[in-house]
Amino acid sequence: MSFHDEDMKAWRHDIHTHPELAFQEHRTSNLVAGLLEDFGLEVHRGLGGTGVVGTLRAGTSNRAIGLRADMDALPIRGIMHACGHDGHTAMLLGAARHLAETRNFDGVVHFIFQPAEENECGGQRMIEDGLFERFPVETVYGMHNWPGLPAGSFGVRVGPIMAADDKFEITISGRGAHAAMPQFGDDPIVAAAALVGAIQTIVSRLSDPRDPLVISITQIHGGNTWNIVPERVVLHGTARYLTPALRETLRDQLGHIVDHVSATYGVTAVIAYYKPIPPAVNAAGPTERAIRAAVQVVGAEHVLRDVAPSMGCEDFAFMLAARPGCYLWIGNGPIVDGVGLHSPLYEFNDAILPIGASYWSTLVERDLARS
Numbered sequence: 001m002s003f004h005d006e007d008m009k010a011w012r013h014d015i016h017t018h019p020e021l022a023f024q025e026h027r028t029s030n031l032v033a034g035l036l037e038d039f040g041l042e043v044h045r046g047l048g049g050t051g052v053v054g055t056l057r058a059g060t061s062n063r064a065i066g067l068r069a070d071m072d073a074l075p076i077r078g079i080m081h082a083c084g085h086d087g088h089t090a091m092l093l094g095a096a097r098h099l100a101e102t103r104n105f106d107g108v109v110h111f112i113f114q115p116a117e118e119n120e121c122g123g124q125r126m127i128e129d130g131l132f133e134r135f136p137v138e139t140v141y142g143m144h145n146w147p148g149l150p151a152g153s154f155g156v157r158v159g160p161i162m163a164a165d166d167k168f169e170i171t172i173s174g175r176g177a178h179a180a181m182p183q184f185g186d187d188p189i190v191a192a193a194a195l196v197g198a199i200q201t202i203v204s205r206l207s208d209p210r211d212p213l214v215i216s217i218t219q220i221h222g223g224n225t226w227n228i229v230p231e232r233v234v235l236h237g238t239a240r241y242l243t244p245a246l247r248e249t250l251r252d253q254l255g256h257i258v259d260h261v262s263a264t265y266g267v268t269a270v271i272a273y274y275k276p277i278p279p280a281v282n283a284a285g286p287t288e289r290a291i292r293a294a295v296q297v298v299g300a301e302h303v304l305r306d307v308a309p310s311m312g313c314e315d316f317a318f319m320l321a322a323r324p325g326c327y328l329w330i331g332n333g334p335i336v337d338g339v340g341l342h343s344p345l346y347e348f349n350d351a352i353l354p355i356g357a358s359y360w361s362t363l364v365e366r367d368l369a370r371s
């Protein structure tokens with residue numbers, strides 16, 4: 001297959017040179033929409049704010065599938081594409097052009113270019129804006145580059161492949177006091193310190209060790225001077241897990257610990273959850289179809305069919321919860337000196353652009369094969 005490799009590379013470098021944060025991908029969205037129109041696709045804009053959907057039809061079948069790429073960058077050393085979304089966008093654009101030129105399928109393909117994958121739930125926003133009502137699909141597919149997998153390989157599994165992400169905030173309140181006279185206050189700082197340790201017992205003592213769970217406290221805010229015990233301390237954290245039913249159990253356990261620690265130290269505490277993302281769960285049928293397409297592209301020996309899931313999260317999970325589908329990893333090459341996704345030193349491997357575009361095209365041509 002010819003994917004105009006140099007053009008894909010140029011598109012990626014253009015997007016890389018002009019990174020945009022979540023819901024601010026205006027230039028990237030314009031670039032994508034303009035190219036899709038040049039390829040002859042129907043182009044729809046504005047879903048999820050800056051999202052773009054390109055629709056391509058061939059033959060007479062009404063069967064439809066969705067292919068998704070993400071477009072946003074990260075606030076790392078300014079703003080930069082430290083996760084490879086520029087490459088994901090370029091690969092899907094390459095596949096769109098190839099399929100528009102060849103039309104070697106029978107059905108409908110919706111090319112979904114999603115904003116705000118990083119933390120801001122752009123996939124959920126597109127669904128709430130009517131993505132699958134306006135563009136009905138039988139199945140939906142996603143792909144992410146993966147440092148640590150060899151270039152020229154794919155990794156996938158049936159079931160959970162990426163973890164849920166529950167973001168929570170705990171606000172601890174009590175009476176402030178002079179640091180030299182703490183007996184006149186309640187000291188939310190001491191309560192917060194106790195709470196950080198106590199929360200880890202959810203993982204070490206309350207959860208089933210066979211069911212992966214990670215809870216991390218990532219921020220502590222309290223006080224603004226040396227000699228005053230503050231009235232308020234705020235903890236931020238995240239919980240990651242693979243089993244959807246763990247969410248309610250986790251909330252109950254976290255609430256139980258917070259209530260008891262706050263009572264012990266004579267303070268009050270309130271928990272709030274923000275933008276929870278479910279696990280990304282691959283359905284069996286679409287995953288098998290994805291595997292067959294990947295095998296056709298790189299050979300069976302280069303397709304890992306049962307990779308260990310990642311405790312990182314991916315908001316493509318919202319689309320997988322709405323429609324059956326498959327999310328797989330395309331190898332980006334070895335991790336060198338610990339540099340992986342979200343590192344300021346991360347680099348997308350341009351050599352995998354034609355591999356990814358070939359996978360997308362092969363998947364369409366197989367899944368929507370002509371009779």
